Amino acid sequence: MNLAQLANNLNIICRKAGSFIRQEGETFDRSKIEKKGFNDLVSYVDKEAEKQLVEGLRKLLPEAGFITEEGTDSTRGERFNWVIDPLDGTTNFTHSLPVYCVSVGLMDGDEVVVGTVYDPSRDECFWAYKGGGAYCNDTRIQVSDAPALKDGLIATGFPYYDFGLTQQYLQVLGSFMSKSHGIRRMGSAAIDLAYVACGRFEGFFEYNLNPWDVAGGAIIVLEAGGTVSKFTTDGDFLFGREIVASNGHVHSEMQQTIAEFWKKEPA
Structure with a gap:
C-alpha cells in the first residue's frame, strides 16, 4: 500500500x-x-x-x-x-x-x-x-524543543457531560497552572493534537474521549517526533478514553502531574 x-x-x-x-x-x-x-x-x-x-x-x-x-x-x-x-x-x-x-x-x-x-x-x-x-x-x-514543563503551554478539554471526576480534574488543572506557561482550552481535541505536533503547544491531555477524537491527530504527533500515551501508563490511548500527547521532553512531567491527583478520593 x-x-x-x-x-x-x-x-x-x-x-x-x-x-x-x-x-x-x-x-x-x-x-x-x-x-x-x-x-x-x-x-x-x-x-x-x-x-x-x-x-x-x-x-x-x-x-x-x-x-x-x-x-x-x-x-x-x-x-x-x-x-x-x-x-x-x-x-x-x-x-x-x-x-x-x-x-x-x-x-x-x-x-x-x-x-x-x-x-x-x-x-x-x-x-x-x-x-x-x-x-x-x-x-x-515537528514538535517543540521546550525541555521542561515550566517552558511549555498546555492544552486540555474540560468535562462537559460526565462530571464525576471534576474535583480531581480541577486539582490537576491547578497543578499545571503553577508549573507551566498556562492552560488553553480550544474545544477540539483534534486541533489540540495538531497544535502539539507543530509546536504551538508542548502538551495536551483530556479524558472521556472517543477514538474518532484522537485517531487522526495522534499519528500526526507521533510522526512529528512527539509522544502519545494514556494518563499514567502507555496503554491504549485510542480506545482507552484518555490521552496525553506531548513533545516528548515534558511527557513524564505531565504524567507525574496527573498521577498526583487523578482518580484519588478528594481529601
Missing part, C-alpha cells in the same frame, strides 16, 4: 468536507441543533459531512470499514478501518467560534497509519503517514 498517495487523497477528501462545513457555517441556524445527550450536540452539518467523507473514503479504499461518530456507516473491515470525526468542535461551530475541524485516521489492525486534521477556518491541513513525517499543508512540522 502506498501510504503517501493514500494520505494525499485523504487530504483532498477532508478538504472537500471542510469546505462544505465552512460554507454552511456562514448561514447556520442554531434552531437546527440536535442533542445526542446532555451537552452532546450534533447538526445536519455533522451528518452530511460524515456522509461525504464515507462516500469518498469507500471509493478510496473499498476493503476498509468505518468507525464513525455519527453512525453513518458502522461496517467494520477485517484489516483496515477509517476512524472519522466529521466535525470535531461541534459546540464551537454552532456558536460561530472558528475552532473546529475534520479529523480522519486509518487503522491497519490496531495501529493508525494515516491521519488528517483539516481546519477549514484557517485552511490548515495537518497530515501524516507512518514513516513519512508530519506536515501542515506542504510544510514539514
Whole structure:
C-alpha cells in the first residue's frame, strides 16, 4: 500500500468536507441543533459531512470499514478501518467560534497509519503517514524543543457531560497552572493534537474521549517526533478514553502531574 498517495487523497477528501462545513457555517441556524445527550450536540452539518467523507473514503479504499461518530456507516473491515470525526468542535461551530475541524485516521489492525486534521477556518491541513513525517499543508512540522514543563503551554478539554471526576480534574488543572506557561482550552481535541505536533503547544491531555477524537491527530504527533500515551501508563490511548500527547521532553512531567491527583478520593 502506498501510504503517501493514500494520505494525499485523504487530504483532498477532508478538504472537500471542510469546505462544505465552512460554507454552511456562514448561514447556520442554531434552531437546527440536535442533542445526542446532555451537552452532546450534533447538526445536519455533522451528518452530511460524515456522509461525504464515507462516500469518498469507500471509493478510496473499498476493503476498509468505518468507525464513525455519527453512525453513518458502522461496517467494520477485517484489516483496515477509517476512524472519522466529521466535525470535531461541534459546540464551537454552532456558536460561530472558528475552532473546529475534520479529523480522519486509518487503522491497519490496531495501529493508525494515516491521519488528517483539516481546519477549514484557517485552511490548515495537518497530515501524516507512518514513516513519512508530519506536515501542515506542504510544510514539514515537528514538535517543540521546550525541555521542561515550566517552558511549555498546555492544552486540555474540560468535562462537559460526565462530571464525576471534576474535583480531581480541577486539582490537576491547578497543578499545571503553577508549573507551566498556562492552560488553553480550544474545544477540539483534534486541533489540540495538531497544535502539539507543530509546536504551538508542548502538551495536551483530556479524558472521556472517543477514538474518532484522537485517531487522526495522534499519528500526526507521533510522526512529528512527539509522544502519545494514556494518563499514567502507555496503554491504549485510542480506545482507552484518555490521552496525553506531548513533545516528548515534558511527557513524564505531565504524567507525574496527573498521577498526583487523578482518580484519588478528594481529601
